[in-house]
Amino acid sequence: MSYVHVIGTGGTIASRAEAGGSVVADSAEQVLGSLGLSTGVTTEDVLHINSFHLTFADLLTIHHAVHAACARPEVSGVVITHGTDTMEETAFFLSLLHDADKPVVLTGAQRAADLPNTDGPENLRQAVEAAASATMRGAGVVIGFEAEFHAARHTRKRHTLATTTFSGGTLIAQYHNDVLTRLATAVPYPVLDAPTADFAELNIPVIDAAPGSTAELFYAALASGADGIVLQGVGAGNAPPVFTDAVQAAVAAGVPVVLSTRVPTGPVAAIYGNGGGVTLLDSGALSAGQLNTYQARMLLAVLLAQKLPAGTLRARFEAQTL
Template identity: 40%
Template sequence: MAVYSLGGTIAMTTDPATGGVVPALSAHDLLAAVPGLDRHGIDLRVHDFRRVPGASLTFDDLTELGAAIDKTLDGGDVDGVVITQGTDTIEETAFFLDLHHDHDQPVIVTGAMRNPTMASPDGPANLYAAVIAAADPQLRGAGVLVVLNDEIHAARHVRKSHTTSPAAFTSPGAGPVGRVAEDRVRLASPPPTRVAPLAPAARDARVGLYTVSLDDDGTLLEAWDGRCDGLVVAAFGVGHVPQRLVENLERLAGRIPVVLASRIGNGPVLTETYGFPGSEKDLIGRGLIPAGDLGPYQARLLLQTLLAQDADHETITSKFSAFAR
């Protein structure tokens, strides 16, 4: 079993200079705080990869991490991988890694909502459950998963839905695929069917994220013009925007890929129900690409990955349609 630590709350201790907590603990420190792991006879290969807050992780960090994991798994003698990191970006990093993961061995991402200086920190329990999950043959072929609070979530569905609760991670509309109890994985449903892994980036690509809001006049939307290679629009409801944004979006979609997602983050963008100006059917007819069931954050990551491979409009549309349940 390989364990990669990236920092985050799970690895934080008090900084005397500021009085706040900062990433300081190594992967060895984290594992030393987990009781009972040694009785399972799991050989742990530890990699102290980064020590940063989750909010400071970058595409470059994740690309390097993915390459390191591939090299480890290519050897064939590792049953799974565990990643510890900050929870701020777990839903994004898990999805990003899952887009590229091309091995049968599962990759489990975990972290903590309570840092080690607090009463009843959840990091040791989450790390324990993550190791158990990564070693379980039931999860072979499941790709990248998130394990916190003894729940197992697919990278495609998981969301951070609370700022402080240990039960912050949920999978709206799908639920967890399983749980860890009595030192074994208990699946509630099969993990979702995975799309074919995507190739590494061939170039840099910048993708913007624009969230539509009440009485939006489109001024800030215009600021994206010429400043990004692609844009995700987090629209109202099932994919609606104010009528005054329609012409700007059509003009943008004629120059760059524009993906239509929902700012709700739970449920699909529709394609053929509403017909008024600014409706999902109207916008798709003007060249916007529906995001399927992907929330805006996942849609941004998929679009960025595709643009970094120089994918054309047809390929991008096809890849997003694969994520419609």
């Protein structure tokens, strides 16, 4: 008999009100409650935190749990209950490493478990049913929210409070009237090797380039021993000219720099000189392509943990951003 394995990490879906604000309180088994599922489930709690507490070490813990579950022949799919704040990063991280045909569905809630209008139970019910369905074989890692299942890559949280908060990635499936409809399969990318334990110790700050900003924080990150830096530019990946020398200094010191954009959609593109994308990329920065800032940071972290030569790291990074 096959079943879905539910991995609990905490998040709003498991939170209840206390003095000082909602905090994680429920286990995965408690979150499941009495959903009236048509498939069998098992549960495992690997973390019990809000997702704004997540560390790289926690991501490794989640990956190991997912990998172990997918290796069991009786498991048809995996569901992860997770906070929405950083779900897009965890989902993308797992998608870089996922090499099984079994679906992995991340879900959660925007409204805490003790609110009368909580959205968690229905999101979880649909996620479990989707993970159990043969329809989702080969779907990879997806985020399931409000009856939609989006591929991890490019999906991001779009609203701080609305229950329809995730969009952007390939819409893989929809769930309406208790019917799951498969719509698409995301473009496959090379599966990366799982990072070593060194991944947990990486220091990769994000530096924002905006009107009036200087490169002082960039140089401070270098001085503090940053393993890599993500420079979030404006427009198609542009920054004040002071960042050109900073990028060159980092690259010369063997610290990779990724150039991303704060714009929600569209790629980094080499259009402008004098500090723009042409200048920064010519200075050695890696282009995030169409990845958002924090998914690009996650990709850089996975590759840095593999201790690759600079040229190999660049080639593998670029292969993930085409």
